[in-house]
Amino acid sequence: MLNVTELRSGIVFKEDSNLYQVIVYEHIKMGRGSGNIKVKVRNLRTGAVVEKSFITGARVDDTSVDKKNCQFLYSDGQTFNFMDNATFEQYGIPVNIVGDQAKFLKEGMMVQVVMVEEEALGIELPMSLIYTVTETGPEEKGNTVSNVFKDATLDNGLAVKVPMYMKQGEKIKVDTRSGEYIERVK
Numbered sequence: 001m002l003n004v005t006e007l008r009s010g011i012v013f014k015e016d017s018n019l020y021q022v023i024v025y026e027h028i029k030m031g032r033g034s035g036n037i038k039v040k041v042r043n044l045r046t047g048a049v050v051e052k053s054f055i056t057g058a059r060v061d062d063t064s065v066d067k068k069n070c071q072f073l074y075s076d077g078q079t080f081n082f083m084d085n086a087t088f089e090q091y092g093i094p095v096n097i098v099g100d101q102a103k104f105l106k107e108g109m110m111v112q113v114v115m116v117e118e119e120a121l122g123i124e125l126p127m128s129l130i131y132t133v134t135e136t137g138p139e140e141k142g143n144t145v146s147n148v149f150k151d152a153t154l155d156n157g158l159a160v161k162v163p164m165y166m167k168q169g170e171k172i173k174v175d176t177r178s179g180e181y182i183e184r185v186k
Helices: 095-104
Strands: 010-014 018-026 036-043 050-057 059-062 064-075 079-084 090-094 111-118 119-124 128-134 149-154 159-163 169-173 183-185
Touching: 010 169, 079 095, 079 111, 079 149, 090 095, 090 119, 090 169, 149 169, 159 183
Parallel strands: none
Antiparallel strands: 010 018, 010 059, 018 036, 036 050, 064 079, 064 111, 079 090, 111 119, 128 149, 128 169, 149 159, 169 183
């Protein structure tokens, strides 16, 4: 059993036969009485995000989470398919569970597949990934007094804002949490 005050972002727990991953943790204490713990959690089986509230001292079932390094193979429209390079075992994860992370995937890239009780229930991407700019407006010099950006399309189809001096064929680093341009890669 896990005390709710130990819940932090990324921790997985079990409640009513559902598996939840904590997204946001907040401890609230108002005046007298016990404090409240509010967490925003994602149901790992359905992908739904809900808020839960607990009284300080409450307990939830702890569950063990394994992470396997896997290669993204392909998407058939309903599932994303990954392969463990060590055992060649394949895992299918539904589109609604992968959610917004799908826009960062490209064939052959390595990700961590979140496993709970031998069931693939999600993926974890690195903090940043490198992509090639395939389409953007003309390169412009100047405009350096303020941060001026233009639209660009990357090799995986992702659309981001890049600085005016970027041109087609250059490699850039993108933050996978926000989807924003970080820096140019040499």
